[in-house]
Amino acid sequence: MARQFMKGNDAVIVGALAAGCRAYYGYPITPASEIAHAAALHFPALGGVFIQAESEVSAINMVYGTAGMGIRTMTASSSPGFSLKQEGLSYCAGAELPCVVVNIVRGGPGLGNIAPEQADYFQITKGGGHGNYRLITLAPNGAQEMCDLTMKAFALADKYRNPACIMADGITGQMMEVVELPKALPVERDHLGWAVDGTPATRKNLISSIVLEPVELEEHNLKLDAKYKACEAAEVLYEEYRTDDAELVIVAYGVVSRIVYSTVDQARSRGLKVGLLRPITLWPFPTAPIRALAGRVRALLAVELSTGQMVEDVRLAVEGRAPVHFYGRCGGMVPGGAELVAEYERVLAGGGQS
């Protein structure tokens, strides 16, 4: 298989093209712009289209239009731009339009900075826009996964007719690693039942998210909810490392999981029985595996680049079965290995922060 050394942001476009995405809509923002640059170079060359919109709102609504044609489409941005897309995402979810949105999360709130953070966890996984909806969310921790999980996101978006999100950060987006180039997948279009592509076959279809009658809107919400429950039952992805005999399990995702991974062996060489559970899907969240671990460990520790967001989902999973501690850095600060091992020691000695 061909291998290439590339940035995580470029790997997103490799994955998107392999998944049969042929329409990219973008708007400039650091540290996500490389994704648009790669799309501008490669989409037209492969018979696709790249359009730079005049705003984030237009980019997501162009995605809405293309998704409505039953064609695989995507956009990418970074935190402030992702905030602007929330209305469009709510409409995509309401109208059941599949699409992929990448958020290369940066420091906030406000303009913040362009350094890595994970403080968009709430706005991505809790449905940052209005109404009862969920974003299927995948959190890659390296360039290979930026490619592979983007492909996966297209498959899940189509399967559930819902937007799917890749949540990464500036490190994962901009560091270069070797990527095994995937085989292009044949795209099976199954859109005739809902898309509006101007052909006689789809003339009966309607794309809209307005449902004026309360009875009917409740029905629509329950239908969406059933879809989300099916997704929760079937699509959870996670990884465990040395959790078998662990007394302390660290829960970390994305770039932080890479750091934690490297500290587990270090901690064990000091006699600390530490393991890692890494959520790959942030929604649906690996609630059941975390709950299972909670019954047999002394404590859990959520490590995040935020002041404490995913830790709430860990606590909801654990439901009091074990103490859940939190360690976070933010503003673009990233914890080092020694710093984390010291925190594991503190927690196992009965200290730590909650």
Added chain:
Amino acid sequence: MAVNLKQLTQSEDLLAGGHRACAGCTGSNILRQIMLTAGPDTVVGGATGCMEVVTTIFPYTAWKTSFIHSAFENCAATISGVETAFRALKKSGELPVAREKMNFIAFGGDGGTYDIGLQSLSGAMERGHNMLYVCYDNEAYMNTGIQRSSATPLGAHTSTAPAGTVKQGKEQNRKDLTKIMVAHNIPYVAQTTPFHWKDLATKVEKALACDGPAFLNILMPCTVGWHFDTAIGMEIAREAVETNFWPLFEVEDGRYTINHKPKERAPIADWMKKQGRFKHLFKPGNEHLLETSQKYVDDQWEKLLKLEAMSNG
């Protein structure tokens, strides 16, 4: 109210040195020139963009006057809020320092003005706030890595409209934002450049003196995005006017005045040749794009002459 160089040199420089603009930046020069005329009784708003980033890296500010930053698309709305608050406090007699008038200036780049900020700009102009909106137009999103904007001219290479074997840079002409602002029927609209200091200072003075909103579109040659030597930014600005690519004109209560008519307009290709962003247009096979660019400039100039004649006739 004629502009006087001696007087300008004695005005306080309200943009301190030590900011982080690039070598050869013409933008910081634009800001300084405007502030020499506006003076310290001014609240400045800055949309996200290169001039905001280089002058206000937290916790430092290069501004010796009040400065408020807001999101990329909202500077005109933010200054609308500031100006409205001033009127409210003035009306209730609660101004911290009693004043009849203050200046409210919003700055945005072309991305934040032509593209994502057009809605809030249009709204502010239509409502008639007593404010000056300045677009520093470097014809692309330079702050995020040189992506095309709707101010980018035809044929320019950018990272999202790249020149290669399939395409030859941006495929569309730029939007004529100045005329869109004229269509708002506000008291004062003008175009200028940082090279034409007297023209610039006069226009700032007129814009701040008028009762109601004013708009200035200022061409800002960018050494990083246009790819020219850092020493020649001002020359590029001057030649943009001599080629009629960026005419100096103003529209006062709907009446057009062209402030400078080159005796002999220079060919646009001479100006483009000095800029790396147009390099590919000089390859064999792309002659038609140079011709199209020249024709576009000439057509726009003819239209401008007619507008001037009509509105003064």
